[in-house]
Amino acid sequence: MKKYIPSLCLVLIISISCSTDDYTDIPSTSTEFITLNLPTSPFNYADIPLPDFFLNNELQGEDNTPNNNVITDHGATLGRVLFYDNKLSLNNTISCASCHIQENGFSDPRQFSVGFDGGLTARNSMGLSNAKFYDNGRFFWDERAPTLEIQTLMPIQDLVEMGMTLPELETKLANEEYYTILFKNAFGDETITSERIALALSQFIRSIVSYQSKFDNGLAQSQNINSDFPNFTDSENSGKTLFMSNQTRCFDCHATNVFVGDNARNNGLDATITDLGVGGITGNNNDLGEFKVPSLRNIALTAPYMHDGRFGTLEQVIEHYNSGVQNNPNLDNRLTQGNNVRRLNLSEDDKQALIDFLNTLTDEEFIRDEKYANPFIY
Numbered sequence: 001m002k003k004y005i006p007s008l009c010l011v012l013i014i015s016i017s018c019s020t021d022d023y024t025d026i027p028s029t030s031t032e033f034i035t036l037n038l039p040t041s042p043f044n045y046a047d048i049p050l051p052d053f054f055l056n057n058e059l060q061g062e063d064n065t066p067n068n069n070v071i072t073d074h075g076a077t078l079g080r081v082l083f084y085d086n087k088l089s090l091n092n093t094i095s096c097a098s099c100h101i102q103e104n105g106f107s108d109p110r111q112f113s114v115g116f117d118g119g120l121t122a123r124n125s126m127g128l129s130n131a132k133f134y135d136n137g138r139f140f141w142d143e144r145a146p147t148l149e150i151q152t153l154m155p156i157q158d159l160v161e162m163g164m165t166l167p168e169l170e171t172k173l174a175n176e177e178y179y180t181i182l183f184k185n186a187f188g189d190e191t192i193t194s195e196r197i198a199l200a201l202s203q204f205i206r207s208i209v210s211y212q213s214k215f216d217n218g219l220a221q222s223q224n225i226n227s228d229f230p231n232f233t234d235s236e237n238s239g240k241t242l243f244m245s246n247q248t249r250c251f252d253c254h255a256t257n258v259f260v261g262d263n264a265r266n267n268g269l270d271a272t273i274t275d276l277g278v279g280g281i282t283g284n285n286n287d288l289g290e291f292k293v294p295s296l297r298n299i300a301l302t303a304p305y306m307h308d309g310r311f312g313t314l315e316q317v318i319e320h321y322n323s324g325v326q327n328n329p330n331l332d333n334r335l336t337q338g339n340n341v342r343r344l345n346l347s348e349d350d351k352q353a354l355i356d357f358l359n360t361l362t363d364e365e366f367i368r369d370e371k372y373a374n375p376f377i378y
Contacts, residue, residue, distance in 0.1 A: 037377050045073050062135040072186065076203040077182065102372055104127075105128075110309075111310075121160060129366065130209055132207075133256070140154075156169060169197065183196060210366040218360070239354045248346075259295050260293065260295045266328065266332050
């Protein structure tokens, strides 16, 4: 992990002036004690040294980065500042990071997130790690955003979440002198547009890659996901085998080394569908009750679980798939057996083994990495 090197900052009551090699004379006109602390050179976002196994075979071709928005160090740096800046909300109280918290795998530990005016979101905030590897490139639980670039601007304009209009946001950021320098570094000139805001936020979010977990270390040693990992306990290896097996079929939906889904699924949360999910966007009855399949990376940190945050623990999630799946017309066929719901018939040891395996997906380096952390000091 690259060490954080603070810039030289002079904190004043009225203004803040920071000087770095790449971000010279970045001031703020805020009357609060706020320092924007950036390293003397931008962090490496563009060329993160992922291990070979992370991108081989199944993962090839699943990067949803568009050709017109390749990650750059300066672009992601701007995205990081935008991601943590409360000025993106109407009353300067909420940032993207308010609902996507690094120590929680960039998810929200609350069942529903709190918006700028105290209102609650309709669904739980999904973790953002490894977002670049969602093959279909669609975002939100109901996949209503066809690209990450479009997704980034939607919470800003949401009347519950952040409450801004895009013209208001452009004007607001143009009044902050530090954005003049950040936009120039990222895009070559000082022009602030909502399109550029979306591009920078997307670059930062795609740079949020988790790849240093116990699972990753084990796979690097064994070079075979189906073999026992030498750094795993017996229970962790048993859980991995179960996860990959035809008995549970977990890996059928949470696939590849990133453990993501390629398409939305109905996982039998309710016999009677109340949240329409993808079907509410497409208008297709066959999509009713289907939701995006999130990555399981850092899953132990991202409770509560499911689109509505109904499960507070991994134990409850495992028990749902073991004995609680509800039949409905759109239930995914991996959870059916003939005309009936499949029951996994897991033993208590099996359930614990699955949980032990899921805990190996926690990346302690990732949740402490300074390049993903809040650059503002209050």
